[in-house]
Amino acid sequence: MKRKLLVLALLSMIYFSLIAQPIPVGSQAPDFSLKNVDGTTVSLSDYANEKGVMVIFSCNPCPYVQAYEDRMIALHHEFAPQGYPVVFINPNDAVQQPEDSIEKMKERAAEKNYPFPYLKDETQEVYQAYGATRTPEIFLLKNEGGSFTVAYTGTVDDNYKDASAVEEAFAANAVKALLAGNNPDPASTVAIGCGIKKKN
Amino acid sequence: MKSILLILISFLISTFTLKDTVPRANSESMVDSDIMVVDFKQLQPFLEIDNDTIYVVNFWATWCGPCVREIPYFEQLRDKYEGENLKIVMVSLDMSDDLDTRVIPFMRKYDMKNKVLLLDDPQSNRWIPLVDEKWTGAIPATLIYGNGFREFYAKEFTFSELDKIIKPLLSN
Numbered sequence: 492m493k494r495k496l497l498v499l500a501l502l503s504m505i506y507f508s509l510i511a512q513p514i515p516v517g518s519q520a521p522d523f524s525l526k527n528v529d530g531t532t533v534s535l536s537d538y539a540n541e542k543g544v545m546v547i548f549s550c551n552p553c554p555y556v557q558a559y560e561d562r563m564i565a566l567h568h569e570f571a572p573q574g575y576p577v578v579f580i581n582p583n584d585a586v587q588q589p590e591d592s593i594e595k596m597k598e599r600a601a602e603k604n605y606p607f608p609y610l611k612d613e614t615q616e617v618y619q620a621y622g623a624t625r626t627p628e629i630f631l632l633k634n635e636g637g638s639f640t641v642a643y644t645g646t647v648d649d650n651y652k653d654a655s656a657v658e659e660a661f662a663a664n665a666v667k668a669l670l671a672g673n674n675p676d677p678a679s680t681v682a683i684g685c686g687i688k689k690k691n
Numbered sequence: 692m693k694s695i696l697l698i699l700i701s702f703l704i705s706t707f708t709l710k711d712t713v714p715r716a717n718s719e720s721m722v723d724s725d726i727m728v729v730d731f732k733q734l735q736p737f738l739e740i741d742n743d744t745i746y747v748v749n750f751w752a753t754w755c756g757p758c759v760r761e762i763p764y765f766e767q768l769r770d771k772y773e774g775e776n777l778k779i780v781m782v783s784l785d786m787s788d789d790l791d792t793r794v795i796p797f798m799r800k801y802d803m804k805n806k807v808l809l810l811d812d813p814q815s816n817r818w819i820p821l822v823d824e825k826w827t828g829a830i831p832a833t834l835i836y837g838n839g840f841r842e843f844y845a846k847e848f849t850f851s852e853l854d855k856i857i858k859p860l861l862s863n
Contacts, residue, residue: 625829686829
């Protein structure tokens with residue numbers, strides 16, 4: 492029995508190390524070039540003239556996205572003029588989750604009047620390169636001379652349920668820290684979200 | 692005459708079987724269809740019970756497709772190891788406003804006999820690392836622990852995958 496447990500523990504350790512994690516703060520942000528709901532292609536390099544960019548893995552049907560949606564739009568309105576625009580990337584397989592087809596994404600972007608691109612990670616390479624695991628999940632990138640590095644990963648704030656009860660506005664504070672020339676603290680947070688639907 | 696005897700025998704058998712199973716099943720589903728709404732402080736004891744039992748704690752929600760797919764497997768696991776030292780706790784992360792309109796109807800539809808708790812604690816950045824430090828908060832997620840074993844799984848299970856973990860833990 493002891494031996495069985497040992498084998499099990501070893502197998503688990505191997506599995507444990509396979510649990511996807513966001514790329515660490517400080518690493519170089521993987522490039523992307525993805526199709527937007529308006530038919531254009533948007534790349535990370537398009538943001539070369541900005542101070543940074545807030546990449547958010549998002550989707551249509553997730554209740555946590557919906558709970559945070561207005562707050563994420565507000566982040567763009569507040570920080571795009573200061574050099575930190577938002578970009579949404581939808582990583583979900585539309586076969587498993589038809590609500591995340593490009594057509595449905597177009598509808599959603601129009602309905603909510605998204606002031607930023609809503610991109611489809613069709614091959615699912617981008618979310619895997621970032622190590623994203625859920626929606627919504629933020630990767631705040633800092634532009635250092637045309638090369639983007641990860642400055643903050645995680646959630647919008649500490650209360651998905653009630654925007655008026657927020658004690659720590661993690662994402663907004665992270666951008667403010669960068670604008671003030673500091674490193675975000677905390678530099679990463681976790682939150683409940685909808686697991687990304689991977690292609691079979 | 693033969694057929695009457697057959698009917699009589701099958702009637703007797705069925706009453707005995709019914710006597711044996713139905714009342715217990717009834718009382719169980721009455722108890723277990725109760726759902727408790729808890730915050731993390733109240734949930735935490737369920738994550739670290741130290742006795743001879745193996746605990747399976749699954750984090751799910753009615754809106755989470757992969758979670759819904761694996762829910763019957765946790766019920767199947769309960770049925771397979773009934774009477775053994777296995778306890779399954781299903782922690783719903785649905786919004787508490789959806790309790791009556793979504794969660795309870797869902798539990799009835801899926802005939803969930805496992806214990807269900809609704810975790811109503813919006814400050815998930817604080818409590819997620821206390822469940823497991825590797826957890827990013829994506830669901831489904833499952834914690835299995837007991838008898839010196841403790842493992843966290845950020846994945847969707849099949850029944851045989853679950854059984855492969857549980858079986859050796861119970862054959863102690």
